[in-house]
Structure formats: C-alpha cells, structure tokens
Amino acid sequence: MTEPREIIGRHWQASANYLSISTSPISTFHSPVSSYGHRSRADESRLPSKQLKPFATEDIKILLLENINKTARDILDKQGYQVEFLKGSLSEDKLIEKIRDIHVIGIRSKTQLTEKVLREAKNLLAIGCFCIGTNQVDLEYARKHGIVVFNSPFSNSRSVAELMIAEIISLARQLGDRNEELHRGEWNKVSNKCWEIRGKTLGIVGYGHIGSQLSVLAEAMGMSVIFYDIIPLMALGSAKQVSTLTELLSMADFVTLHVPELPETKNMIGKEQFLEMKHGSYLLNASRGSVVDIPALIEAMTAGKIAGAALDVYPNEPAENGPHNFDRVNTWAKDLRGLKNLILTPHIGGSTEEAQSAIGIEVGEALTRYINEGSTIGSVNMPEVTLRSISQSQENNVRIIFIHQNRPGVLRQVNSILGDHNVDKQTSDSRNDVAYLMADVSDVSFNEIKSLYVSLETLSSKILTRVLY
Numbered sequence: 001m002t003e004p005r006e007i008i009g010r011h012w013q014a015s016a017n018y019l020s021i022s023t024s025p026i027s028t029f030h031s032p033v034s035s036y037g038h039r040s041r042a043d044e045s046r047l048p049s050k051q052l053k054p055f056a057t058e059d060i061k062i063l064l065l066e067n068i069n070k071t072a073r074d075i076l077d078k079q080g081y082q083v084e085f086l087k088g089s090l091s092e093d094k095l096i097e098k099i100r101d102i103h104v105i106g107i108r109s110k111t112q113l114t115e116k117v118l119r120e121a122k123n124l125l126a127i128g129c130f131c132i133g134t135n136q137v138d139l140e141y142a143r144k145h146g147i148v149v150f151n152s153p154f155s156n157s158r159s160v161a162e163l164m165i166a167e168i169i170s171l172a173r174q175l176g177d178r179n180e181e182l183h184r185g186e187w188n189k190v191s192n193k194c195w196e197i198r199g200k201t202l203g204i205v206g207y208g209h210i211g212s213q214l215s216v217l218a219e220a221m222g223m224s225v226i227f228y229d230i231i232p233l234m235a236l237g238s239a240k241q242v243s244t245l246t247e248l249l250s251m252a253d254f255v256t257l258h259v260p261e262l263p264e265t266k267n268m269i270g271k272e273q274f275l276e277m278k279h280g281s282y283l284l285n286a287s288r289g290s291v292v293d294i295p296a297l298i299e300a301m302t303a304g305k306i307a308g309a310a311l312d313v314y315p316n317e318p319a320e321n322g323p324h325n326f327d328r329v330n331t332w333a334k335d336l337r338g339l340k341n342l343i344l345t346p347h348i349g350g351s352t353e354e355a356q357s358a359i360g361i362e363v364g365e366a367l368t369r370y371i372n373e374g375s376t377i378g379s380v381n382m383p384e385v386t387l388r389s390i391s392q393s394q395e396n397n398v399r400i401i402f403i404h405q406n407r408p409g410v411l412r413q414v415n416s417i418l419g420d421h422n423v424d425k426q427t428s429d430s431r432n433d434v435a436y437l438m439a440d441v442s443d444v445s446f447n448e449i450k451s452l453y454v455s456l457e458t459l460s461s462k463i464l465t466r467v468l469y
C-alpha cells in the first residue's frame, strides 16, 4: 500500500489530482540534518531524518535544456523524477508549449524565461539556472507567482578568469592571427606591436567573483591591476580601485568587463568610451553581449584606436551549435569577423569540465532540496528559508509551505488555521511583496492534511500552498 506525499497547487483541481496519486518514496536524497544554522534539539538530531517527498516522484516533470551536465541529470534521475534532457535551447513557441506541463525547468544563459513564457507555466515550482547569470529570467514575475529560482553564483568564475589570462596574452602577442595565417600555410614571423604583459595595466570593470579572481592571476603574471566597481571593495594584492570608469579607461592597457547585464550596463562601452581608452589598448568582454556596442567597437578597431579585442558574448547568440548560426542572428557579424587581432569565442567562458560538473551538482541539489523539503537556500528571487529536517520518529508530522503576499495579518490567519495542531517549528521571511512561510506541524492525520490545505488555499493572500508529508 503506498501513499501520496504532497499536496500542492495554485488551483484546487491540480491538488485534487495529486491527492489521488500513489507513490512509494525512494529515499536516495539525504535531507540535510540541521545544517542551515538552526541548532536541532538534541533528541531529534540524533535520529535519522524522515525522507520528505513530494507527491509521486515520477510525476515531477523536469525539463533540462542547453546540454546541462550529467552530474545534474544523475542527481535528479536518482530521485525518480521524470527528466527530459535536450542539448539545445527552445524557440519561444516551443518553450511555451513545453512549459505548461512541467514542474521544474533547468536552463543556462540562452533560454529566455520572459513573463510571456512564465505566464503559461501553471505548474512550475522552480527554475534552475545552471550558470551564474540570471538576467535571462524574469525574476520579479517568478517571485510574485511563487516560482523559486536558483543559480550557481561562482562555480565557473575561475574558468572565466583563466580564459581572460589566456586571451590577454593572445591579444598582446597577436596569437589568433599568427595561428590563422599558419593554418593557411603563411609564415609571418613578426615582433612589431607584440608585447609582454609584464608591467602592463589591466583595468577590470566589475570586481566581483570573476573580476577579483582575475586580479590575483594578473598580478601573478606581473601586471598592475586597477578596477572600477559601483561599490567600494577590498582590493586584493596590490590592486587599486579607481573612482570612475573614465579614469580606468584612460589608464588601462587592457580593459576587461565583468559586470552583470543591467539597464545601467547596457552599451556601457560605446563610442564615447572607446575615445577615452588609450591608443593601442585592448578590450575583453566575457560578461554579457549587451555591455558593448559592437558597431562602435568595429569602428574603433578599424580606425586603429583599439589594437585588439576578445569577445565571448554577443547581443544575439544562436540557440544551438552549427555553421552560419552566428551570422544569421547578428547583422554586423561579417564586418566583425573581418577584423585583425580579434578573438571570437562562442560563450565558452564557463565551459570547462570542472565548472559544468560543479554547477550540475550545486543546482541539482538545490532543486532537489526545494522539491523534497521546501528549502529555498540558494534562491536568487525568494527569501532564503529552511527548517531542520523532520526526524523519522515524527511520523505524523507534515511540512506546510505557504508562499503569500507580504501584507499585515497573514501570519495571524495562517496560525489560526494551524492552531488546532501543535506547530513544532515555524519560520518565515519576506522579500519585497512576497513572503515565504514554512511550518512543521505534528500529529496530523491524513484527513486533516486535506482540510489544512484547503483552508490555506482560501486565504486571499495565497500565492502557492504545498504540503509535504
């Protein structure tokens, strides 16, 4: 005899269906025991955790796009979820069609989860961005609709920083051109305008995870490092923070961009900024394609102002690998490709075995913890909330997750619904207009679970109710 494990829903109809589903929980995921700052009571912490599970795990449908690493697929498969894996991204139409049916979607930087797409995502619980950037997701819409978004904030930072070092040397020595010439059979031994990087100044724009890693590596190669950031930050090694972008541009031999995509960073480097850069300097961009005005770069390189550039990201990137795809989506692609000492890479800054495997594990586990236990630790759009695990001895305990509008009186209403039971533990936090409440309630019979769920669903502040048991 098996039993259902979760009631969930934005709509009662959906949850009624889930109620009728049977499952035998597979306990391959080990719940974190009291590992998030809450000291457990001594008696409970010594007991094994009860394996909370959502409704029949085989009914959790997960769509993984953009060739997400096998480490993630293995973690999710082991839980018994239905995992569909696709190598590429999907067009908006196809995405809308697919997203209606699924509970979790895993993406990388390419897939655009706009409001238009998310409006169709009636069953979606969580989004896993298996990358650093989350600019491709409408985080605001997701939060307001109880969809929790996770990412991997620094697992590929080192890979990007190392690529930047390789590119700085390659640009200084015109390696791309020499390589391409000799592939064509042309011997071109030159030293004119080829430089060591020792003693040159690297200007880092955005001194976060990647910028600061790069700072350390560049100093080890004998470079002087300056950086510009909107917040005052501790400079590593002998690096120095400058107070304006203009100051940085006028001092740096190499300018490298590591800012997020934001309205303020759109075309942050354009015609005016190229004029401010040193004659014969170099530009590197591995942040987001919107940060550099590409036609202005083409102009500055054609005029000889900029001696070389390395681009890893573009305003429009193809949905999948293949010949001619780059030219198809970018009108200026042909002009760009014609330039000398220009390194073009297809958004591979974070594409190493180490980074992708680590990201797969980090985001895969965060998604599993959220699906099975309701923990939002690591979320980028919701308050981070967790509770210590329910122990196996607490057989009739249920975990309530109530995502609701953040307004006065809601906690009172929730607690009056839970009030006939013993609320063993409870926590709640808010982010702007949305609040996330978790409560573990003891001695709840199977029939009472349904009535708790239905009562919470009637509250006008409700965004999403989940009951795990």
Ligand SMILES: NC(=O)c1ccc[n+]([C@@H]2O[C@H](COP(=O)([O-])OP(=O)(O)OC[C@H]3O[C@@H](n4cnc5c(N)ncnc54)[C@H](O)[C@@H]3O)[C@@H](O)[C@H]2O)c1
Pocket (backbone or CB within 6 Å): 132, 133, 153, 154, 156, 157, 160, 205, 206, 207, 208, 209, 210, 211, 228, 229, 230, 231, 258, 259, 260, 261, 262, 264, 265, 286, 287, 288, 312, 313, 347, 348, 349, 350, 351
């Ligand atoms: N090419 C790739 O494969 C690849 C891989 C990883 C990340 N990225 C991109 O690189 C970006 C940076 O990554 P990170 O992990 O270092 O991010 P981060 O959040 O750790 O650091 C970003 C830094 O930029 C600063 N910043 C924000 N707005 C700014 C502005 N207007 N002017 C100056 N500084 C500003 C922030 O204060 C922060 O210190 C990501 O947002 C992502 O878009 C690309």
Ligand SMILES: O=C(O)[C@H](O)COP(=O)(O)O
Pocket (backbone or CB within 6 Å): 108, 109, 110, 130, 131, 132, 133, 134, 156, 347, 348, 349, 350, 351
């Ligand atoms: O945001 C990121 O982490 C990078 O841009 C890498 O994105 P990707 O996983 O799509 O290569």
